[in-house]
Amino acid sequence: MTSRALRDAPAQAVSPRAARPRKVVVLARPGAGKSTQAARLAARLGVEHLSSGSMIRGEIASGSALGRLVAPLVERGELVPDDLVLSVVEPALERALTGRGGYVLDGYPRDLAQAQALDALGAPARAPIGHGRAGGDEPGLALSPDLVLWLDVGPDECRRRLLGRAATDARSDDTERTVERRLVAYERETAPVRGYYEGAGIVVVVDGAASPDEVEERVAAAAGAT
Numbered sequence: 001m002t003s004r005a006l007r008d009a010p011a012q013a014v015s016p017r018a019a020r021p022r023k024v025v026v027l028a029r030p031g032a033g034k035s036t037q038a039a040r041l042a043a044r045l046g047v048e049h050l051s052s053g054s055m056i057r058g059e060i061a062s063g064s065a066l067g068r069l070v071a072p073l074v075e076r077g078e079l080v081p082d083d084l085v086l087s088v089v090e091p092a093l094e095r096a097l098t099g100r101g102g103y104v105l106d107g108y109p110r111d112l113a114q115a116q117a118l119d120a121l122g123a124p125a126r127a128p129i130g131h132g133r134a135g136g137d138e139p140g141l142a143l144s145p146d147l148v149l150w151l152d153v154g155p156d157e158c159r160r161r162l163l164g165r166a167a168t169d170a171r172s173d174d175t176e177r178t179v180e181r182r183l184v185a186y187e188r189e190t191a192p193v194r195g196y197y198e199g200a201g202i203v204v205v206v207d208g209a210a211s212p213d214e215v216e217e218r219v220a221a222a223a224g225a226t
Contacts, residue, residue, distance in 0.1 A: 020224045021147035022047060022102030025109070025118075027193065028151035030182040031158035031165070032208050033215065037151060038106035040216045044225040047102030048095075052110075055088045056080060077178030079185055082113055090121055093143045105145070111189040115196050119144040148197040149222055151208035151215070155183055 022045070026038040035051050042049035059067035060074065066088070070080045089108050096103035109115040121143040162179045197203045204222040208215050220226045 023145045024104045025145040026106040029158045031162040032151045032153035034106040038104045042104035048100040052107035077181035153208040
């Protein structure tokens, strides 16, 4: 079934595989609510919620060497280089799998290079997506996702949400200029990731233009967590 068919199907009928996924990626435009929904889904699945944005902001707040390096980029609304993000994400995924048996990750991968890197983590003998990928994991701690949820929220609504959040939460990375940069970066860098994962048949598109509680039920149905 295509991602479009999954999106258009009734929420309770949306489930890409019989068993509950244990490694889930949630992707969407900035401001679509992916962190909120990822946290709620993780609680339902009983796995760890990981947010690349929160992890990066944590490094900045801690004053670590990595945090000092990426802080100016975040303030300008620019993307943090792939190798720096991966240095934070990879150990967090390993801890989540060994400690909680799974993860729900939001904000990563944000581009094709990151998606390919994530697909290879912990399973060096496995072929990349679209190149004869095996049906099961090779020996080792495979960190790649078995489900990708794509929250569908339009750019105008995302812009409205982000600017509203900037006014209420005083987020320095949600100024009007940085919001526009982030939305443009999403279309250029992140949107193609959907096609990459569609090649593996693991994408479910969920309508995110509703209240958080309504979207939560749609996301839970998509992940078989109802």
